Amino acid sequence: MAGDSGKMKLYWYPEYRSVRPIWLIKELEAEQDFELVRFFPGGDAAHDAAYRKDVHPHCTIPALVVPGHIPILESGAICMYLADRYGKLLPEPKDKEDYYSFMLYTTATLDGILDFFFELYGMNKTFTDEKVQQMTDKLNAGFDFISRRLQGRQFICGDKFTAVDCVFGYIIYYAMVLKDGALLKNHPVLLEYRDRIQKRPHYQATINMK
Numbered sequence: 001m002a003g004d005s006g007k008m009k010l011y012w013y014p015e016y017r018s019v020r021p022i023w024l025i026k027e028l029e030a031e032q033d034f035e036l037v038r039f040f041p042g043g044d045a046a047h048d049a050a051y052r053k054d055v056h057p058h059c060t061i062p063a064l065v066v067p068g069h070i071p072i073l074e075s076g077a078i079c080m081y082l083a084d085r086y087g088k089l090l091p092e093p094k095d096k097e098d099y100y101s102f103m104l105y106t107t108a109t110l111d112g113i114l115d116f117f118f119e120l121y122g123m124n125k126t127f128t129d130e131k132v133q134q135m136t137d138k139l140n141a142g143f144d145f146i147s148r149r150l151q152g153r154q155f156i157c158g159d160k161f162t163a164v165d166c167v168f169g170y171i172i173y174y175a176m177v178l179k180d181g182a183l184l185k186n187h188p189v190l191l192e193y194r195d196r197i198q199k200r201p202h203y204q205a206t207i208n209m210k
């Protein structure tokens with residue numbers, strides 16, 4: 001499955017977490033270096049088995065295959081790798097704490113909270129009232145914390161758009177599509193951030209990919 005075209009291969013599917021690296025690739029103006037492989041996990045059994053063996057043990061996306069290298073897993077890791085590889089959309093030294101914190105906080109903590117709300121609102125799974133309240137409080141604490149960091153700045157690393165905005169920006173997208181954006185309604189700073197990222201043509205082009 002490694003890139004026989006010599007290009008890097010990115011496995012993606014519309015609206016999935018692959019939005020993060022695809023949006024970043026567009027912001028890096030590096031699309032010519034990639035073969036985008038549209039892949040629905042759980043579709044073709046033979047393809048799933050090969051992908052599971054050669055690329056991703058859990059058959060999830062995104063995954064990046066750089067010819068001659070082992071596959072790179074995890075949307076956040078792929079974004080950090082690509083920003084480093086191109087030497088672009090990286091934080092100023094003074095903003096590195098925010099860059100690393102929010103890369104990992106977003107993917108290791110917020111993703112799981114949003115996945116809970118996807119199960120609740122998107123899949124209509126049933127949870128106890130206590131569990132829903134606990135997760136609502138956790139999400140609001142996280143969103144309030146990020147709102148304080150974003151106060152008076154355009155993006156996560158100050159006024160410079162960096163790769164971490166492609167990673168955290170997907171959380172905003174995810175929250176928007178659940179229950180008509182109800183999870184964001186008490187977070188005005190995040191709504192302003194949403195307006196800023198929605199104005200970016202590469203964000204729009206990525207979320208409109210079918």
Ligand SMILES: N[C@@H](CCC(=O)N[C@@H](CS)C(=O)NCC(=O)O)C(=O)O
Nearest residue numbers: 016017041042060061062074075076
């Ligand atoms: N932590 C991983 C999560 C990957 C993940 O769960 N991807 C989902 C789509 S957002 C997937 O491929 N689901 C298909 C499946 O579980 O069958 C990352 O950020 O890359």
